Amino acid sequence: MLASILFTLILIAAVGLFTKKIKSVIRNINLGRDLNLNNRKSERILTMIRVALGQSKMGSKPVAAFFHVILYVGFVIINIEVIEIIIDGVFGTHRVLSFLGNFYNLLIGSFEYLAFLVFIACFVFLSRRNILKLKRFHMKEMTKWPKSDANIILIIEVLLMSAFLIMNACDYQLQILHVGHYFNGEIVGSFPISSHLISLLPANIESLEFIERFCWWFHIIGILAFLNYVPYSKHFHIMLAFPNTYYSKLTPKGQFANMESVTNEVKLMLDPTATPPTADAPPARFGAKDVQDLTWKQLMDSYSCTECGRCTSACPANLTGKLLSPRKIMMDTRDRLEEVGKNIDKHGADYADDKALLGNYISEEELWACTSCNACTEACPVNIDPLSIILDMRRYLVMEQSTAPAELQGMFAKIENNGAPWQFPASDRMNWTKEEN
Amino acid sequence: MEKLVVPTMAEMMAKGERPDVLFWVGCAGSFDDRAKKVTKAVAKILQHSGVSFAVLGTEESCTGDPAKRAGNEFLFQMQAMSNIMVLNGYEVTKIVTACPHCFNTIKNEYPELGGNYEVLHHSQLLQQLIDSGKLKVEGGSFKGKKITFHDPCYLGRANGEYEAPRSVIQKLDIYFTEMKRSRANGLCCGAGGGQMFKEPENGNKDINIERAEEALALNPEIIAVGCPFCMTMISDGVKNFNKENDVQVKDIAEMIADAIEIK
Numbered sequence: 001m002l003a004s005i006l007f008t009l010i011l012i013a014a015v016g017l018f019t020k021k022i023k024s025v026i027r028n029i030n031l032g033r034d035l036n037l038n039n040r041k042s043e044r045i046l047t048m049i050r051v052a053l054g055q056s057k058m059g060s061k062p063v064a065a066f067f068h069v070i071l072y073v074g075f076v077i078i079n080i081e082v083i084e085i086i087i088d089g090v091f092g093t094h095r096v097l098s099f100l101g102n103f104y105n106l107l108i109g110s111f112e113y114l115a116f117l118v119f120i121a122c123f124v125f126l127s128r129r130n131i132l133k134l135k136r137f138h139m140k141e142m143t144k145w146p147k148s149d150a151n152i153i154l155i156i157e158v159l160l161m162s163a164f165l166i167m168n169a170c171d172y173q174l175q176i177l178h179v180g181h182y183f184n185g186e187i188v189g190s191f192p193i194s195s196h197l198i199s200l201l202p203a204n205i206e207s208l209e210f211i212e213r214f215c216w217w218f219h220i221i222g223i224l225a226f227l228n229y230v231p232y233s234k235h236f237h238i239m240l241a242f243p244n245t246y247y248s249k250l251t252p253k254g255q256f257a258n259m260e261s262v263t264n265e266v267k268l269m270l271d272p273t274a275t276p277p278t279a280d281a282p283p284a285r286f287g288a289k290d291v292q293d294l295t296w297k298q299l300m301d302s303y304s305c306t307e308c309g310r311c312t313s314a315c316p317a318n319l320t321g322k323l324l325s326p327r328k329i330m331m332d333t334r335d336r337l338e339e340v341g342k343n344i345d346k347h348g349a350d351y352a353d354d355k356a357l358l359g360n361y362i363s364e365e366e367l368w369a370c371t372s373c374n375a376c377t378e379a380c381p382v383n384i385d386p387l388s389i390i391l392d393m394r395r396y397l398v399m400e401q402s403t404a405p406a407e408l409q410g411m412f413a414k415i416e417n418n419g420a421p422w423q424f425p426a427s428d429r430m431n432w433t434k435e436e437n
Numbered sequence: 438m439e440k441l442v443v444p445t446m447a448e449m450m451a452k453g454e455r456p457d458v459l460f461w462v463g464c465a466g467s468f469d470d471r472a473k474k475v476t477k478a479v480a481k482i483l484q485h486s487g488v489s490f491a492v493l494g495t496e497e498s499c500t501g502d503p504a505k506r507a508g509n510e511f512l513f514q515m516q517a518m519s520n521i522m523v524l525n526g527y528e529v530t531k532i533v534t535a536c537p538h539c540f541n542t543i544k545n546e547y548p549e550l551g552g553n554y555e556v557l558h559h560s561q562l563l564q565q566l567i568d569s570g571k572l573k574v575e576g577g578s579f580k581g582k583k584i585t586f587h588d589p590c591y592l593g594r595a596n597g598e599y600e601a602p603r604s605v606i607q608k609l610d611i612y613f614t615e616m617k618r619s620r621a622n623g624l625c626c627g628a629g630g631g632q633m634f635k636e637p638e639n640g641n642k643d644i645n646i647e648r649a650e651e652a653l654a655l656n657p658e659i660i661a662v663g664c665p666f667c668m669t670m671i672s673d674g675v676k677n678f679n680k681e682n683d684v685q686v687k688d689i690a691e692m693i694a695d696a697i698e699i700k
Contacts, residue, residue, distance in 0.1 A: 060622070089519030097688055242617040254595025255545035259510045263550065268512040287508065316625040316648075321641030369638040374504045378621050394508030407635035408507045419498035420464040422636055428496045429462070432473040433443045433480075 005303075007089035008218075014224035021231045025303060028341040031176070033366035037247045044246045046384075052245040058380040061310070064128075067121040071157070075238070078111050085220050094181055095171075098188035108188035112168065116193045122154045122161070136309030141328040146234065146307055153235050157224055160167040169194035169201060169213035179205055210310035240304035241382045247381040248298050254373045256391060261286065287395025290342035290356040291337045294389060301384040302334035311376035311386060317369040324369035326376035332361035333389060358393050366404055367393050383394045444479050445494035446527045449667035456491040458483070458562075459529045459554075461543065461561070464499050464534035465665035471672065472535075472665035478694035479559050481534050485697055488562075489618035490533075495524050502541040507631030514550065517542075521552035532603040535559040535690060537591035537664045538629075550671045558592050559690055560602035560663050567608055576610030577696045584611045586689075587648065587659045587671055589664035602689050610697055614655050625650050626674075649674025652684075659685045661692065 037044075050056045055072065058065035078203050079259060084097045096103050100262035129137045137150070172191045201208060227290050230236055237244075261284045263305040288294050318325050336357045343351050358364075370390045377385050398404050404412070411421045421424050443559050449456055460483065466476040483490045501516030501539055520543075524532075532554050544556035558566075564634065566572035584606060592598050599620045627644025637643055649671055652660045660675070661667040662668050665688075672686045 021610070026584045108484055108694055134494060144539075207438050211503045252541075252596050254591050255542040256505060258514065258546060262510045262514050266511065266518055286474055286510070314622070316627060317640070317643045319639070320627075320637075320644050320647055324638070337555050338607055357637040365638055368635075369640075370630050371590070371625045371627055371632050371644065373625035374594040375590075375622075375625065378594050391506070391508065396508075398508035399511060404509075405635050409630065411507070411634040412504055412509050412512055415501070416518065419516075421469060421499060421503050422464060424464075424468040424470050426498065429497055430443075430492075430607045432446070432462075432467065432476050433441060435473070 001092065004090055004092045010221065010224065011086065018228050018231070021228065024341060024345070025231055026376065027344075029296050029299045029303065031292050031337070031340065032299040033292075035295040035297055040250055042398070043250060044248070047206075047248050047250070048242055048246040049382070051383055052241040055381065058377075058385075060379070063124075064232060064308075065172075065181070067124050070114075070121040071125075074114040074121070074128070075269050077114055078118070079223075080107070080305075081111050081164075082223060085216070089220060102189060104164070105190035108168070108193050112165065112191060112193040115164050118157060118164075119161045119207050121156045121237070121401045126151065126154050126158075127390050136313040139168070139309065139312060139325065139327075141325055141331055142307070144307070146331065149233050149235075150307070152229075153233060156222065156229070160219055160222045160226070160347035163215040163222065164195060165194045165213035167212055167219060170196040170208050170215065171394060173198050174205070174208055177205060177208075179209070220244050234305065234307045237306040237382060240300065244300055244304040245302065245383050249377075249385055249388075253377055256388075257431060259286070259395070285396070286399035288360045288389065289400070291333060291340055293396070294392060298385070298389055298392075299333065299337055301389075302330050302337060305330040305334065307331060308381065310379040310381065311384070314375040314379040314399070316371055316373060316375065322366075322369040322371050322392075323363065324366045326390075329362060329366070329386045329389055330384060333357060336361050350397045358396065362393065364397060364403070367397065368408075371392075424431055441477065441480055442484060442661055444491045445496075446491045446495070446529075449491050450527065456489045456526065457531060458488055459524070459527070460490045460492050461490055461532050461534035461536075462497060462537055463539045463665065465669075466535055468551070470528050470667060471582065472669055475535050475665065475668070475688040475690055478688065478690040479533075480532065482563065482566075482572065482690060483533075483699065484585050486566045486655070488566070488571075493527075494522065498523075500539045502538040502542040503631050503634060505542070505546070506629065507634075507641040513546075517550050517552070521543045521547060521550055524554065525623075529554055531557070532556045533557045533559055533562045535663075535665070535688065537589040537595070538666065541591040541595050554588070557665065558596075558598060558601065560605055560698060561598065563605045563690065563693060564601045572693075572697075574608045574693055574696050579609040579659075581584055581690060582601045582609075582611050582658045583656065584659045584661055584689055585614050585616055585652055585655050586619070586663075587616070587626065587667055588619060588654060589662070589667050590625050590629050592663055594621060595622050602661070606643055606661055606689050606692055609692060614657060616651050616655065618651060624651065626667040626670035630671045633666050633669070633675075643674075645674040646677050647671035649678060653678055653680055657684060659687050659692070661687055661689050663689055688690065 031355050055069060058068055087096045088094060128134050170180060172195060175187045268276055282310060285293055291299060307327055309327050315324065315326055345355055367390055374387060377387055414423055416419055418424065442552055453545055454608055462476050465472040498520055500520060505513035532543060537558055538557055539557045543554065567574065573606065586602055586606065588599060600632035625644060626648055667684060668688060675681050675684050675686055
C-alpha cells in the first residue's frame, strides 16, 4: 500500500516535470518566425513513415544503422512492458497482464531477447565513441556536455537493461520457489535470457525479494528519470524525429525560399505604380541574426539534432579543414535558443541580453565557408536543414550589415553593373558564336 | 564541319518565328574561355539534331544564383524579375542550359516570381534527343576509354538528376568508372554558394584538390563534368597534380559533339 502511494507520487511528479519541460520547449520553438507547412499532408505522412519510422536514411552507415535499429526497436517494444510495470506499481499487483497467457509469455520472452541485444548495441556504441574513437565523435564541438551526454545515455540504457534482466531472473526464481505474492498457481512469463542469471543469485528468499524489488524500483525510476533527461539531451530525437520529418522540406533541395519581404520591395522598385502592401507590422529584419529570426521549423530542427555528425563528416568545407561544421550550427542554435528561453523565464518576454546567435555562437568565417552543396541535408537521418540557417545568416550579413567578403561584394557590384558576376559587358555575350570553332 | 548558326530570340521574333527551345547560355558559357567551348558544343549538337533553338544574346543576364546563395536576395530578385520579363516577353516555354546553377534557379526559384518554363539541363535534353532517335552517337574515339563523372551538386543532390549525364556518356561505349563519393554522396567541387568568386576560408586543403585527388585515383583518361564551375575547379585540381597532359576534363556535351564530328 505504502509502496503503491509512493510509486504513484513519483509517477505524477515525473510526468508533471516532463510536461513542464515540453511546454517550455514548445514555447521556445514558437519564438521562431511563422512558416506555413500545413500542406501536402499525405506526402508528409509518408516521409515521416519512411524516414523516422523506417529509418531510411540511416543505411548509408550500415554498422551504425544495424545497431541503431536494435536500440530503436528495443526501446519502443520494451516500453510496452513499462505499461505493466506502471499498473503493477500503482495497484500493487504482480504481472497484471499475465492473463494474456501464451501471448504474454511470448511478449516477455521477446522483451528479454531485445533487452540482451540492446545491451550489446550499447557496448558497441560505447566502444565506437570511447575505444575506436570515430572521428565524427571527436571533433571540436564534441567536448564537455555533448561528449558526456552521449555516454550517459548509453550507460543509463545498460543499467536499465541490467536491472530489467536481473529483476526478471529474481522474479522467475521466486515463482519457481512458489513464494507467495509472486506465484499465482502457475509460472507466468518466459525468461530465455534471465534464466541464465539464476545461478548467480543468492539462495535465500529475503535476498531474492530484496534484489527483485530493488531492480524493479531502479528500473522504473530510471525510466522516469530518463524521460525527464531526454528533453535536455541529444536524445530528444527519439521524440522529435517524428514531427521533424513530418515537416521536412518537400521542395527540391536546390530550391531556396524566395523572401516575400524582398519580393514586395523589388516589385515596387521595378514598377512604381504597384501598390505597397498595407501592413502595419514592424519592418521585418532581413535574414537571421538571432534565433527569433529563424522559422519555428529551423528551431525544431535544432532540438531534433542528435549530434551524430553525419552532416559534418560529409561537408566539403569541414573535410578540408575549414571552421564550418553543420552539426555545430545546429548545436549552437539549440544552445542559444535554450539561453533565450531561460532569459524569458527569468526576466520576462521582453528581456533582451546583448548576445546573439550570430557572433556569440556562430562566426562569419563559418558561414562564408559553405558551398551550399546540400551534402549536410542529404546526410541527416532526420531531415534537418542546416543550410537554410547558414543562408539566413548570410542574408542578415549582406542585407542588414553589408559585411560580405570583399570579393563577394565585387561580384554583387558586377552583377548590378553588367549583369554578370564577371567584368564583361552584355554586348560580348555573343562573342562565342564568332570565335574559331 | 557544319557552320554554327545561332539565332537570337530578337532576330527570330523579327522574322515572326518562335523557336521550340531557348538555349540559356549563362555567364560562364558566354564569357569563360573554357566554358565557351562547351557552349559551342551544345549549340552544334542542337543544330545537328535539328532542334529549333535560339539564344537571348545581349538580352541575357545573370540568373542571380551566386547573389542569392551569397545572401543578396535583393539582387537575386532584381535579376530574376527582369529576366522573367524578358523571357515572358518572348513567350518562352522551354529552356535548356549547360549550367546547373542557372538550371536550378530558373526551374525552382523563378516560378514563384512569375516565370514558369520547362527547364532542362543539357544532359537531360541530350538524353531525350538520343532516346527519340534525333541524335545518334557511337563511341568512336571514346570507345573503351576509362571515364568517370563528377556530379554537379545543383544537378544531382539539388534536383535528383543522376542518370541523364551517365546515360548520355555511356552511349559512347566508354569504360565507365564511378568515384566512391558519387550521386547523392557526390563531393562538391568547391565552387557553389558563391565560392567561385572568392578565395576559400582557411583550412588544410582546397575542396577542388580533394575532389581531383579522388577522381585521379581512378586513373581515368577523362573526368566528365556537367557544370562550368566544376569544369574550372576540377581542371585546376588536375593541374595541381601536374596531370593536365594525361587526364582531360571535359563536359559531356563536348564528348558528344566530338563523337558526332568523327562520324
